[in-house]
Amino acid sequence: MSKILGIDLGTTNSCVAIIEGGQPKVLENAEGNRTTPSVVAISKKGERLVGQTAKRQAVTNPENTVYSVKRLVGRRFEDAEVRQAEKILPYKIVKSGNNVKVSMNGADYTPQEISAMVLAKLKADAEAKLGETITEAVITVPAYFDDAQRKATKEAGEIAGLTVRRIINEPTAAALAYGFEKKKDEKIAVYDLGGGTFDISILEVSEDTVEVKSTNGDTHLGGDDFDQVVIEWILNEFKKQEGIDLSKDPLALQRVKESAEKAKIELSTAHETEINQPFITNGEDGPKHLVMTLTRSKLEELVGSLVEKTFAPVRKAMEDARMKAGDINEVVLVGGQTRMPMVQKKVEEFFGKKPHMGVNPDEVVAIGAAVQAGVLQGDVKDVLLLDVTPLSLGIETLGGVMTRLIERNTTIPTSKSQVFSTAADNQTSVEIKVYQGEREMADANKLLGRFMLDGIPPAPRGVPQVEVIYDIDANGILHVTAKDKATSKEQKITISGSTGLSDAEIEKMRKDAETHAEEDKKKKEAIEHKNMADTLLYTTEKALKDAGAKLTDDERKPILEKMDELKQVKDKDDVEAIKKAVDALSEAIQKIGEKLYQSAQQPTEEPMNQGTTEQEKAEPVEAEFEEKQHE
Amino acid sequence: MTELLKKSKGHHQELEKIIQERDEYLAGWKRAQADYQNSQKEMNSKKIEYSRYAQERILEDLLPIIDHFDEALKHIPEDQKQEAWVVGMFHIKKQMDEFCRKQGLEMFGKVGDEFDPMVHEALGQVDAPEHTGCISAVVRCGYRIGNHIIRHAQVMVGK
Numbered sequence: 001m002s003k004i005l006g007i008d009l010g011t012t013n014s015c016v017a018i019i020e021g022g023q024p025k026v027l028e029n030a031e032g033n034r035t036t037p038s039v040v041a042i043s044k045k046g047e048r049l050v051g052q053t054a055k056r057q058a059v060t061n062p063e064n065t066v067y068s069v070k071r072l073v074g075r076r077f078e079d080a081e082v083r084q085a086e087k088i089l090p091y092k093i094v095k096s097g098n099n100v101k102v103s104m105n106g107a108d109y110t111p112q113e114i115s116a117m118v119l120a121k122l123k124a125d126a127e128a129k130l131g132e133t134i135t136e137a138v139i140t141v142p143a144y145f146d147d148a149q150r151k152a153t154k155e156a157g158e159i160a161g162l163t164v165r166r167i168i169n170e171p172t173a174a175a176l177a178y179g180f181e182k183k184k185d186e187k188i189a190v191y192d193l194g195g196g197t198f199d200i201s202i203l204e205v206s207e208d209t210v211e212v213k214s215t216n217g218d219t220h221l222g223g224d225d226f227d228q229v230v231i232e233w234i235l236n237e238f239k240k241q242e243g244i245d246l247s248k249d250p251l252a253l254q255r256v257k258e259s260a261e262k263a264k265i266e267l268s269t270a271h272e273t274e275i276n277q278p279f280i281t282n283g284e285d286g287p288k289h290l291v292m293t294l295t296r297s298k299l300e301e302l303v304g305s306l307v308e309k310t311f312a313p314v315r316k317a318m319e320d321a322r323m324k325a326g327d328i329n330e331v332v333l334v335g336g337q338t339r340m341p342m343v344q345k346k347v348e349e350f351f352g353k354k355p356h357m358g359v360n361p362d363e364v365v366a367i368g369a370a371v372q373a374g375v376l377q378g379d380v381k382d383v384l385l386l387d388v389t390p391l392s393l394g395i396e397t398l399g400g401v402m403t404r405l406i407e408r409n410t411t412i413p414t415s416k417s418q419v420f421s422t423a424a425d426n427q428t429s430v431e432i433k434v435y436q437g438e439r440e441m442a443d444a445n446k447l448l449g450r451f452m453l454d455g456i457p458p459a460p461r462g463v464p465q466v467e468v469i470y471d472i473d474a475n476g477i478l479h480v481t482a483k484d485k486a487t488s489k490e491q492k493i494t495i496s497g498s499t500g501l502s503d504a505e506i507e508k509m510r511k512d513a514e515t516h517a518e519e520d521k522k523k524k525e526a527i528e529h530k531n532m533a534d535t536l537l538y539t540t541e542k543a544l545k546d547a548g549a550k551l552t553d554d555e556r557k558p559i560l561e562k563m564d565e566l567k568q569v570k571d572k573d574d575v576e577a578i579k580k581a582v583d584a585l586s587e588a589i590q591k592i593g594e595k596l597y598q599s600a601q602q603p604t605e606e607p608m609n610q611g612t613t614e615q616e617k618a619e620p621v622e623a624e625f626e627e628k629q630h631e
Numbered sequence: 632m633t634e635l636l637k638k639s640k641g642h643h644q645e646l647e648k649i650i651q652e653r654d655e656y657l658a659g660w661k662r663a664q665a666d667y668q669n670s671q672k673e674m675n676s677k678k679i680e681y682s683r684y685a686q687e688r689i690l691e692d693l694l695p696i697i698d699h700f701d702e703a704l705k706h707i708p709e710d711q712k713q714e715a716w717v718v719g720m721f722h723i724k725k726q727m728d729e730f731c732r733k734q735g736l737e738m739f740g741k742v743g744d745e746f747d748p749m750v751h752e753a754l755g756q757v758d759a760p761e762h763t764g765c766i767s768a769v770v771r772c773g774y775r776i777g778n779h780i781i782r783h784a785q786v787m788v789g790k
Binding site for chain 1: 666670699702703706746748749751752753754755756764768770783785787788790
């Protein structure tokens with residue numbers, strides 16, 4: 001069965017997603033972008049251009065370039081919205097019966113025909129990407145669209161060669177993207193601040209339905225207004241500094257526009273950004289540079305009133321839905337401008353809860369449409385729900401470090417193995433301690449079980465190879481096996497409670513790991529350095545012994561001195577001192593490297609690896625492990 | 632006898648059910664294997680795509696710096712052009728050009744070229760009858776690697 005496209009047919013940009021392998025996925029267009037401008041043009045040569053190409057030639061061909069046609073879809077010529085659009089849109093809007101048409105290159109088109117051109121490109125690009133023919137789609141529309149507008153949107157799909165399986169509301173799609181349709185009796189607020197429009201919708205989820213309780217918004221407020229404020233600020237600042245008005249210079253203005261947008265985006269993650277456009281223009285006394293710093297707080301001061309402006313419609317929508325802010329269970333953010341921390345903060349303040357923003361706000365509507373498409377095509381049912389391990393599983397290695405074999409969020413069933421070795425010469429047994437958790441130090445995690453593997457033939461440290469295999473079956477039962485590769489002797493343990501933790505326990509363990517991340521990292525680092533020091537001392541001693549008479553006492557002396565120095569610091573917690581002593585010793589060895597080279601080679605491959613508690617030590621034997629898997 | 636027949640029939644039904652289940656599981660398992668292999672294949676082709684993407688992103692960020700450097704060189708006063716430090720700057724410029732060449736970067740967008748929205752972005756129109764429908768000024772040149780556009784040229788179009 002062919003795929004059903006989920007399409008967010010936006011006022012300024014459109015986005016397409018599908019369900020693949022049970023997961024929604026946004027499809028890139030032919031140009032490699034995840035969104036496509038909803039712009040159509042007929043070029044002077046009579047070619048039809050759609051998307052980015054149409055947008056790039058817009059200024060040279062304004063009367064034949066149609067954008068924002070969504071504002072006209074399904075409208076009657078008399079509608080106030082059409083009157084307003086006529087004033088700001090550069091292309092010609094004509095009356096056709098009771099409805100409207102737009103003119104391009106001497107021909108008149110209905111808004112749905114224009115939308116169909118956008119949809120046809122989206123369809124063709126999706127087909128090219130997927131390598132199959134697409135015939136069906138789910139298309140989203142604003143919650144306030146009336147029947148005529150919905151019908152016209154459906155018609156647009158049909159003109160483009162798509163059977164429109166369903167028209168769904170944009171806020172509903174956003175809620176679907178987060179899986180909220182399953183949350184019975186919940187009330188959801190969808191705050192959608194896009195490039196040019198703002199919408200707020202209040203949804204209520206009941207038995208199998210998502211109902212729009214109220215909707216409101218501002219059809220002329222969006223991210224572009226935010227950009228404009230920043231542009232004006234830059235122009236004013238420059239005028240103050242240099243006395244030059246850059247707005248008169250189209251080339252400079254273009255650079256200012258681009259820097260303003262870039263600065264705005266950067267300030268969503270950084271607290272400060274530098275606008276740096278050297279040689280922006282020429283003054284009487286030579287070239288002028290536009291260099292200024294914009295802070296996040298300054299930006300917030302500049303656009304604060306715009307953000308505030310969104311809350312009047314929000315209040316109105318709450319009133320219409322007869323709800324108080326506290327009644328809302330979930331808040332969803334849609335639209336690129338909601339990436340701004342201030343928007344998120346204000347929304348959180350208003351509703352008293354953190355808004356959801358895990359899904360890319362530019363794509364969340366298309367993803368929700370794809371989820372709906374997935375339900376229609378029955379894909380979702382086919383998906384076998386596989387569990388994941390909620391926490392990492394590993395063993396304790398030298399110095400009490402947690403060495404993870406299976407990382408958390410690994411899909412089960414799964415199996416991982418790693419080869420470890422001994423930490424001391426002639427060690428004949430190793431203890432395997434199985435831990436679960438995210439902390440770097442084993443004893444801060446949960447001990448699930450322990451066992452001994454003995455009968456390892458005596459050998460120098462680092463030589464024996466003990467393979468440890470962690471296997472979690474589909475029921476979440478963990479089987480741990482340790483096997484001495486030389487003797488094939490093995491021991492195993494089965495742990496059935498490994499996933500028996502409650503959600504709260506899991507959450508607590510994750511939080512613990514987060515709060516202790518920094519100190520754990522330091523502790524682990526200290527142990528690693530200590531282990532490295534131990535290894536270096538061991539190999540140096542061995543090398544000196546092996547070198548025998550090849551080294552004179554004079555050559556030995558500096559090395560022995562450096563070894564003593566390292567021994568003195570290695571058990572203290574001063575990482576820097578250990579590092580220094582290790583470097584000094586390494587340097588000393590290198591000086592007589594030639595003679596030591598051969599003997600130092602052999603067991604020295606171990607330096608970085610952590611071994612286990614006075615027992616095992618890790619060794620990177622990835623290749624062997626790989627082979628083993630395929631046997 | 633009827634008891635035995637009944638029992639056998641029951642077993643038979645159970646066996647059929649088990650066979651059906653087995654087929655279902657086998658199909659599911661095969662599908663999972665196929666999904667895995669397909670995702671491996673996809674990942675391999677993605678890897679190439681990502682590395683190309685990463686390279687392009689770096690180049691894209693580098694281009695404005697190259698532009699600005701070029702701009703700076705243009706502003707060197709005539710009477711200073713022979714000074715050693717200026718000559719040195721031009722040597723650096725040569726290195727930058729060499730770097731771009733090695734990356735396969737090719738500059739495009741010249742005054743007089745016919746305007747093509749596939750590769751050019753029009754920032755405005757100016758009265759220039761001799762350049763009608765063509766580029767009358769280049770605001771920012773474009774770059775491509777082979778047929779792939781790294782950055783569109785920003786231009787003014789004559790009318």
